[in-house]
Amino acid sequence: MYSSEESLNNDYPKFAVVGHPNKGKSSIVSSLALDDSVQIGDTPGTTQVKRGFPLKVDGKVIYELFDTPGFQRARRVLSWLNDQEPVSADKKGDVVRAFIAVHRDDERFIDEIELLEPIMNGAGIIYVVDASKPYGSEYETEMEILRWCGQPSMAILNLIGEENYTEQWKSALGHYFRMVRTFNPIKATFIEHIELLDSMSQLKEEWTKPIKVAIKVLEDLQDQKIEQTVDSIVSNMVKTLSYVHRQKIVGESATTDEEEKLKLSYREKIIKFEKEQEQNIESIWNHRSIEKVENMLVLDNVGLFSKESASIFGLSQQQLIITGASAGAMGGLGIDLLLGGGSLFLGSFIGGAVGGVGAMMGFDNLYEVKVLGQSIGKRELSVGPMKNLNFPYILLGRSLYHASVIAKRSHAMRGDIDLEQEEFLTEQIIDSEMRKTLEKVHVSLRKGDEPKEEELKAYKKVLKESFLGLL
Amino acid sequence: MYKKNSKISIKSYINFSELLKEYRGTHEENRLFALKHEALLPNPKQILLAWMEKNSFRKSKKSETQTLIQKFSTLSNFIGLFSLIFGFLAGLGLLSYSGHAPVNVIYYLLFAMFIPLLSMIISMVSLLSSGTVFNAFSLFFPLHWIETVLNFFSFRDKIDVFNTLFSDELKKWMFMNRLQLFSLLFSIGLLFALLVIVVSKDVAFSWSTTLNVSNIDFFKLLACIGFPWGHTLPSAIPSVELIEMSHYYRLGENLNTQMIQNADKLGAWWKYLAMVTLFYAIFLRFLLWLATRYGFQKQLKKDFLELDGVEKLLREFNTPFVSTESPKEEKHLEIVKESDEQVAYAVAKVYETIIGWNFSKDEILLLNDAKGISSSKISTVGGNNSFSEDQKIAKEARAEVILYVKSWEPPTMDFVDFLEELLANDNVEEIQVYPLGTVGRNYESDEREVAIWKRKIQGLKSKKVWVIDV
Numbered sequence: 001m002y003s004s005e006e007s008l009n010n011d012y013p014k015f016a017v018v019g020h021p022n023k024g025k026s027s028i029v030s031s032l033a034l035d036d037s038v039q040i041g042d043t044p045g046t047t048q049v050k051r052g053f054p055l056k057v058d059g060k061v062i063y064e065l066f067d068t069p070g071f072q073r074a075r076r077v078l079s080w081l082n083d084q085e086p087v088s089a090d091k092k093g094d095v096v097r098a099f100i101a102v103h104r105d106d107e108r109f110i111d112e113i114e115l116l117e118p119i120m121n122g123a124g125i126i127y128v129v130d131a132s133k134p135y136g137s138e139y140e141t142e143m144e145i146l147r148w149c150g151q152p153s154m155a156i157l158n159l160i161g162e163e164n165y166t167e168q169w170k171s172a173l174g175h176y177f178r179m180v181r182t183f184n185p186i187k188a189t190f191i192e193h194i195e196l197l198d199s200m201s202q203l204k205e206e207w208t209k210p211i212k213v214a215i216k217v218l219e220d221l222q223d224q225k226i227e228q229t230v231d232s233i234v235s236n237m238v239k240t241l242s243y244v245h246r247q248k249i250v251g252e253s254a255t256t257d258e259e260e261k262l263k264l265s266y267r268e269k270i271i272k273f274e275k276e277q278e279q280n281i282e283s284i285w286n287h288r289s290i291e292k293v294e295n296m297l298v299l300d301n302v303g304l305f306s307k308e309s310a311s312i313f314g315l316s317q318q319q320l321i322i323t324g325a326s327a328g329a330m331g332g333l334g335i336d337l338l339l340g341g342g343s344l345f346l347g348s349f350i351g352g353a354v355g356g357v358g359a360m361m362g363f364d365n366l367y368e369v370k371v372l373g374q375s376i377g378k379r380e381l382s383v384g385p386m387k388n389l390n391f392p393y394i395l396l397g398r399s400l401y402h403a404s405v406i407a408k409r410s411h412a413m414r415g416d417i418d419l420e421q422e423e424f425l426t427e428q429i430i431d432s433e434m435r436k437t438l439e440k441v442h443v444s445l446r447k448g449d450e451p452k453e454e455e456l457k458a459y460k461k462v463l464k465e466s467f468l469g470l471l
Numbered sequence: 472m473y474k475k476n477s478k479i480s481i482k483s484y485i486n487f488s489e490l491l492k493e494y495r496g497t498h499e500e501n502r503l504f505a506l507k508h509e510a511l512l513p514n515p516k517q518i519l520l521a522w523m524e525k526n527s528f529r530k531s532k533k534s535e536t537q538t539l540i541q542k543f544s545t546l547s548n549f550i551g552l553f554s555l556i557f558g559f560l561a562g563l564g565l566l567s568y569s570g571h572a573p574v575n576v577i578y579y580l581l582f583a584m585f586i587p588l589l590s591m592i593i594s595m596v597s598l599l600s601s602g603t604v605f606n607a608f609s610l611f612f613p614l615h616w617i618e619t620v621l622n623f624f625s626f627r628d629k630i631d632v633f634n635t636l637f638s639d640e641l642k643k644w645m646f647m648n649r650l651q652l653f654s655l656l657f658s659i660g661l662l663f664a665l666l667v668i669v670v671s672k673d674v675a676f677s678w679s680t681t682l683n684v685s686n687i688d689f690f691k692l693l694a695c696i697g698f699p700w701g702h703t704l705p706s707a708i709p710s711v712e713l714i715e716m717s718h719y720y721r722l723g724e725n726l727n728t729q730m731i732q733n734a735d736k737l738g739a740w741w742k743y744l745a746m747v748t749l750f751y752a753i754f755l756r757f758l759l760w761l762a763t764r765y766g767f768q769k770q771l772k773k774d775f776l777e778l779d780g781v782e783k784l785l786r787e788f789n790t791p792f793v794s795t796e797s798p799k800e801e802k803h804l805e806i807v808k809e810s811d812e813q814v815a816y817a818v819a820k821v822y823e824t825i826i827g828w829n830f831s832k833d834e835i836l837l838l839n840d841a842k843g844i845s846s847s848k849i850s851t852v853g854g855n856n857s858f859s860e861d862q863k864i865a866k867e868a869r870a871e872v873i874l875y876v877k878s879w880e881p882p883t884m885d886f887v888d889f890l891e892e893l894l895a896n897d898n899v900e901e902i903q904v905y906p907l908g909t910v911g912r913n914y915e916s917d918e919r920e921v922a923i924w925k926r927k928i929q930g931l932k933s934k935k936v937w938v939i940d941v
């Protein structure tokens with residue numbers, strides 16, 4: 001492991017994120033470094049010591065970001081600098097170094113030294129201001145000190161509050177920084193992240209190439225995460241939809257009590273699968289300290305089959321029938337034929353003629369309970385795989401929605417995630433053509449067969465497509 | 472270090488699958504491992520085996536499956552030995568010649584050729600089939616029944632472990648492979664018996680059948696059977712003469728004198744029988760055994776690479792490990808909640824001194840106007856002021872002081888320094904810090920922002936300074 005102290009001497013781009021206290025320095029670093037362990041808070045002085053965030057590929061540092069404490073006694077620092085013998089511009093950095101050397105044990109300048117040190121070790125300056133608050137001339141002190149450092153620099157406008165003083169800030173910052181960019185660490189998308197890196201790469205000629213490498217690395221990493229997310233969702237789908245829960249029973253046939261208990265533990269198991277799947281997604285996306293407020297995946301009769309639950313994540317009855325028919329799930333019912341004639345009549349036709357369909361989506365046969373007892377002394381009760389036609393879509397919709405929220409979530413965000421969203425419609429994310437592919441797999445899983453490899457591949461592809469659409 | 476051509480054994484397969492259940496490593500560890508073993512990277516099997524060897528110490532307990540497998544292999548050996556002995560005994564039985572009835576070569580051919588051929592065909596059909604077809608076929612094999620019975624008695628409960636450990640396809644190959652081995656051993660026993668009898672006894676061979684088969688036809692049939700070695704070893708094909716001589720009419724004369732006279736010639740059959748056994752029962756079976764062994768190895772390797780967790784390992788071996796987090800743990804700042812200590816809930820109209828921190832004079836005047844506050848003495852501090860200017864203002868302040876601050880700019884130590892100078896001035900009786908919002912919001916400050924000021928002021932532990940929260 002490289003410690004950030006050691007790495008200071010190495011020859012890769014470094015950037016120190018500096019500024020006034022409480023302007024979102026840590027938030028910016030946290031979002032750029034995809035690290036949600038950074039302490040971010042209302043209290044000025046939350047960050048007390050500098051902290052390096054190296055981007056490492058197989059242990060090799062590509063660039064390093066530094067989070068620093070905010071300026072606390074900028075005026076004193078500047079007056080000390082101004083009080084020294086006047087020097088030519090190329091020597092000003094030495095004066096700053098002298099300041100650090102002289103005040104290393106001075107309690108008053110702990111923060112300033114922490115923030116100036118990485119800069120004097122060659123880090124580029126990223127000066128963060130809150131552009132939702134008016135500009136004030138007191139900022140000039142800080143910017144003046146940064147100018148003394150003589151390092152390449154840029155400014156980031158962060159909009160923390162509702163007001164907008166961007167123009168004011170831009171004209172002031174223009175005097176001190178060649179480059180001024182707007183970046184909102186909470187809302188920034190992956191593309192904005194990359195664009196900011198691109199700006200950073202222009203700060204110094206020698207940095208352009210390494211930062212381009214870093215951009216490529218991060219893009220690959222993003223692709224990998226997407227791939228892993230989709231894999232994880234698919235394997236959870238397979239696991240859950242094919243899951244058979246077994247339990248030994250005492251008598252010849254199961255008592256109602258035994259049956260109920262079995263159903264309950266089956267549901268609990270499936271809920272557990274979903275939880276594990278979510279944690280897996282969160283760790284793929286480096287969100288390790290998330291607190292969620294969310295409705296549990298409720299699988300009891302009311303929850304799963306209530307109109308609300310199914311309408312958020314499941315398919316409507318009509319879509320379900322079209323899907324089932326096109327995948328041959330209800331072969332022999334003549335629905336394929338009927339679909340050719342137009343789906344207008346579908347509803348009434350289904351209502352009257354096809355009792356079987358209603359039963360397949362029905363409220364009672366969510367799962368089948370079977371007694372297995374061929375071999376002597378080994379009588380078992382089994383439940384699963386899930387027979388309900390809508391269940392896969394509800395599960396899938398939930399997974400996709402959760403994963404997309406996590407994937408888009410900034411690492412600077414510290415609040416709870418609210419996963420209770422009603423606008424998410426699985427039907428719109430996964431069109432009927434896609435569903436055809438999905439349904440093939442669902443059908444085999446429902447039957448307890450292993451899905452064919454190429455079908456699973458197609459399944460993954462469809463999921464990836466819809467997941468990308470959500471990002 | 473692993474040799475390039477080391478094979479996967481059942482043992483390593485089980486070890487690996489058990490290790491994977493307990494430990495899969497992190498991406499960082501696995502990638503590091505792969506970089507250290509870069510030469511093995513193109514060969515998934517080899518690098519996985521090396522990974523297994525390195526991490527095998529992590530497996531917690533002695534595996535129960537291993538002992539189960541041991542039991543199976545003991546059972547296997549036992550059945551193997553049994554097959555050999557059984558083949559030998561069967562051979563002795565078939566070739567027992569009391570001196571009265573000669574040994575019917577057709578019986579022998581039945582055991583040394585027809586049955587082996589039939590069973591090989593069944594084996595092959597069942598290998599090429601799968602699932603239920605295979606299961607149906609396996610019912611034909613006595614081995615299936617032996618094992619079923621044994622399993623039922625000795626480790627009925629553990630059989631589940633066995634079942635979940637191996638895929639159906641692998642179990643099929645395993646089963647077929649052992650079946651070929653046992654049949655091979657049986658045939659070796661048979662051949663051995665033939666040789667022993669030929670050496671130790673004088674056997675008269677004959678042939679007889681209820682069917683109407685002429686000597687010539689029988690010769691043609693035998694020559695056809697003996698085709699594989701007919702050219703290289705002509706003496707191991709019975710001649711027409713020999714066939715004629717040994718035609719045995721059970722319903723006609725008994726052993727005729729001619730037959731007894733030619734007993735040594737009749738014994739010439741043994742070469743043919745030995746070659747039949749060697750070729751059909753042993754050589755072909757050996758080929759099939761090789762084929763099933765190959766199939767088994769291939770399946771084992773396939774299953775090995777498909778074990779749960781292998782995909783993750785291989786992916787991690789091959790993808791660079793990227794980390795973006797800080798290696799340094801952050802000492803988190805303890806945040807105390809603000810209380811209502813030192814908080815004033817009202818603003819007076821007149822103050823002895825008004826000081827604006829980071830405000831310009833004009834801004835203060837506007838502010839006074841808006842808030843209806845007045846004073847004879849108005850000063851600005853902070854901003855671009857020098858320290859001596861600020862110090863002078865702090866010294867000159869008197870009685871009640873109101874200190875305007877921008878609520879959104881959190882208090883810096885620079886501010887605290889100034890406040891402390893003000894507090895040091897004994898002429899100052901009370902300081903009220905007034906956090907104000909932006910002009911755009913009519914100086915309305917945010918509750919969160921005021922809370923920050925409260926906390927800071929409360930931290931100073933001075934009874935002279937208050938925060939205005941209206």
Ligand SMILES: Nc1nc2c(ncn2[C@@H]2O[C@H](COP(=O)(O)OP(=O)(O)OP(=O)(O)O)[C@@H](O)[C@H]2O)c(=O)[nH]1
Binds near residue numbers: 021025039041043069
């Ligand atoms: N709404 C919103 N809040 C933000 C944004 N950036 C920062 N904040 C909030 O602003 C506060 C300060 O953020 P930090 O990142 O801790 O600021 P800092 O500059 O590191 O502060 P110190 O370490 O104390 O100097 C936190 O409450 C953040 O949640 C933003 O883009 N939008």
Ligand SMILES: [Mg+2]
Binds near residue numbers: 025027040047067
């Ligand atoms: Mg911070």
